[in-house]
Amino acid sequence: MMSGVKLDVLWSPVHHDKFIIWGPDITLYEVARIKEIEKKTTFTPISPTKGATVVASQSASGVRCVDISAISEQPEPLLALGYASGKVTLTTLKQTYDPLGLVGREFVPRFPRLCNSVSWSHTETSMLAVAMEKHRSDHCILLWDVSRGTMQVDEAKGTESSSHSSTEPIKPLAEMGLSETAHSVSWSNSSSRTLLASMNLKYIKIFDLRDLSNKGVNMTTTRYCHGVCADPLNPWQIASRGENVICVWDARAFEKPLLTLLNQKPVVNIQWCPTRRNLLMSLQRDSTTLRLHDIQQTNSDCKNAFNAPDNVLTATAVEAEFEEYSRGPSVIERDLTPGQGSTPSTHPVVAFGWHPAHEARLVAVCSSGAIVDYTVCERVTVSWGGREGLVWSGGGGQLRLMRDDFYATIRDISYVMKRRANSDYGLKPDLWQNADLADDDALSGLWHFLALSKSLVEDGCIRNSPWRHPGVRTAVRGGDAAYRSEMVHSMLQDLPNRRVTMYSEERLWREALAAGAPALPDAYLRALLHFLAASATALLPHHPHHQHTADYTDVLNETEMRLEDRVAFACIYLSDTKLQEYLKQTCDTLVEQGDLSGILLTGASPEGIALLQRWVENTGDVQSAALVAARCFTAELLKDPRVQNWLDSYRNLLDSWQLWWARCALDTWVAAGAGAAGGAGGEFAGARHVCVACTYCGKSVAATHGHNRPRVAFARLPPPAAKMKQVSSCPNCRKPLPRCGVCSLQLGTGSGGGGGGAQFGRWFSWCVACRHAGHATHLLEWFKEHTECPVSSCNCQCSTLDPPDRF
């Protein structure tokens, strides 16, 4: 529809909800939320929530260039239109109150020629620069002060016709470029009265207009001189284009461009983002995308440009590096497809305009005529912390964090696990106590079963079990029937006593019953009917002893029945081989599903590991698995790499939550589990123990008293030391122990006396960096006041190696 026609989009610098599209017509649009637009008004949707209504429109024939004034008093956008005759007129597209009397004003050059560009200054809002074609005896850039003229208009109000025919037309404030051509002009908005111009197809000129009588000019020669514009946030940074090249310049070193960016197609428009530093957007001909150029400063100049806050904390770390950073800036490019929602437009973009104030917002016009309101979104970075903290970067240099109540609502397993860990879940002395803490049916059943199974083993009901918590499968492995029935009462004690009496042998009736069974809502009722039907068929030949031939699969397959009941039923009614088969099959299914109730069958055995592994993978609840392992597994089971992986993972979680007590208790249970069965020779026993070794002989300074060594060693020590039961030298080689860095006394082992561990205050404590040591209390006192090591010759900042105290 509009292809081939030059189009442009311009936001009003003052009215943040208004923009114009300038093509064959100049149309003023107003943006509003679609909800707020009155029903009957026609509007163009520009984003899912916003629509643009046409406020006014007029023909643009003869108009060569447009700019919107930044005069804030104007109730409607004030446009400057440059015509082919060189005339510039001011207009508002809509008739409104005109406080400054600017509407309708005209500025005419002495010699008519094409007007190429108009530009309003945004700092001195009455300044209007006009660029024109060459005339041999006139200047090509005219600077008008529109407010100056108004006085004359006001004075001439009475003689209405005089404004045109007035003998003295308004004179421009300044004129530049005698007999030159100016292709475009633009103001540098961040510094006062600096005008940039592209001229004669080969120059970029910067005019300093602070002193109009003595205009400073800075210029450079380049083919890529068109569309010159300055970064509104960085006054020295200037961009220009030409053919398929974009150049970025530094006005302070104007000889050659900082950057020359090549593009595949001719660049038709470039604009600096008014809200974000160093961001340039360009549009190539017939392209569906806009290209963002993020200019990366690698020279240290940018520090000045940032006006870095001279905060106390600032930059003590970077010593001035005099390394030559000759690399200069570079650029990161990113292509955007402005589009609505998830269906980006496939039509080429013909024009775009940055919004003057809203962050990274722009309007783009496609060749289809569609208008798109688009916000260039910055990359949002997200991160999770160990304390359930989710943080992400919001716009404008903000970080956002979610509050605690949020995590409670999501009820993720991590939150649940942390809550359980805080309540000593899994660490209670009696296994069943953990069941209530779990607050979950499956886990509660698990702990109850483990407690029950343990008590059965302890009571001697289940004998010869290789595991401390055997399951049904372990128990029935022996296969003797008495044992089996015993188990029904012990392990499956809550089986309801159900007695079934058969009243009739009417076969049809029973078959009807069996057929109707699936419709019953209660699984137990259904099972009952299946049982009736099955046992009836078995009983039919009047051989009551052949009961086991009955086909109970329907009953056993009633999976809504509790597993305990099904297993108990199987134990009572199935033959040995069938029972084994049934148990194996059920067990495999449950292990495959990771159904915790299956622990009834597996117990804490290798099959149990497989089951818990599935549970971990399905739910992420490594905590329960690790705790069950720590509490119930034998040393042999603990060696399984899967179990080690649970334990390590859970330890890591506890570390991260800083739940040291829970972690310590876990390790104690694991060591106990490994030690109990593995005996003293087990590699786990003692693996986690820490001992202090003598630096001279390498033997533990604590492992001396009692059985290993005769008392002789002590007898040779001076009596007071022996009496104090505190060793100041190595009991093996009798070389002195290290001295405390604070009190200079030898560190005692504290455990030499054999009467339990020493008080914490007497513990060996040392810095892992400088390896200087001392009594724990002395060091605590010392580091309250100091950060440096107490040993006089050492400069180690021991205490700062830890993260800072939070309180």
Next chain:
Amino acid sequence: MGELTATNMFESQTIFADHKDLIHDVAYDFYGERMATCSSDQYVKIWDSDGKGGWKLTGSWKAHHGSVWKVTWAHPEFGQVIATCSFDRTAAIWEEVGDTAASGSEKGLRTWLKRSNLVDSRTSVTDVKFGPKHLGLLLVTCSADGIIRIYEAPDVMNLAQWTLQHEIPTKVSVSCLSWNPSLSRVVNPPMLAVGSDEPNTTNAAANVQTDKATTCNGKVFIYEYSDVSRRWTRTECISWVQEPVNDLAFAPNLGRSFHLLAVATKDVRIIKIEPIPESGAVGAVGAVGNGGCGSRFKCEVVAAFEEHSSCVWRVAWNLTGTLLASSGDDTCVRLWKMQYLNQWKCVAVLKNERVGEDSPPSGRVHTTYMRLAPMANPAIMHRH
């Protein structure tokens, strides 16, 4: 759509980070008590939690001569150490030391010293990550020219000395990498996943170049270290991901027998990587469903979400690997939660309130609201 009630509306806390430019990365330390941010303004800032929900700025310095892309914390057993990487082609190791100028009472102010500057890369260093702590003090960097470098500090007390252990050329531009955090060294050798942001326009050409990997034009590669050959080798190329990758992250392993890898590309993908037992690898015929490249793993896409309209930027796992956060082109942060049996669903959308569009910039509210999706049907989750 779920009704907006008081219970499913949350306010987020806002920290005004005062970075002068876009924040590229936020990283928590191991305990979640400290936070490091880095930005295009070339600064790195450190934030400490006061334990009551507040965050205090305790360090801020100009770390590089270019945009700082990523920041990462070392495990606390190595001290208070972070690593940063930048557009200025370097990666740096920083250690916190007490402010020597401050007397005993003013211990609040901390100084970060640059302990080492890794200058091997010829191009922008796009990602940096410390290795899992059971491997020692390892650091891996990747750069835009596609070289992965693995450094090791042989003496963990001396952070000034880093030796370049391995240099792995990938031949494609690498944008991100992630260590496999699995703790069991027995089962899993050290493993890295790297993602490439190589655009697909040169797809045909790239295929010709990578003669050895002609079978696969995926963008995610798995590298593993072999103790026998003492080398890192590419053991897998995940052909499910064909679009440029912006970010990827291994989930904390948490006792699973498989690994979960989240990939941010055109969509959010969760890929399950299951090591095939050695016996299965010998009988290579058993290698099913892994796209025909290698037989070390069985890879499977367990979830792919396209809700972030066109592009996903970052993915992050929570501590247990059961919640995934992703951010994308729609400027939303979405949370994906593992349901029973590895089903993933969107549980929350966190939207940055657009600044200034509807309200004047001055009266802008620093809040964000999230809405829980009705669990039953996440498909009709709307954008806000």
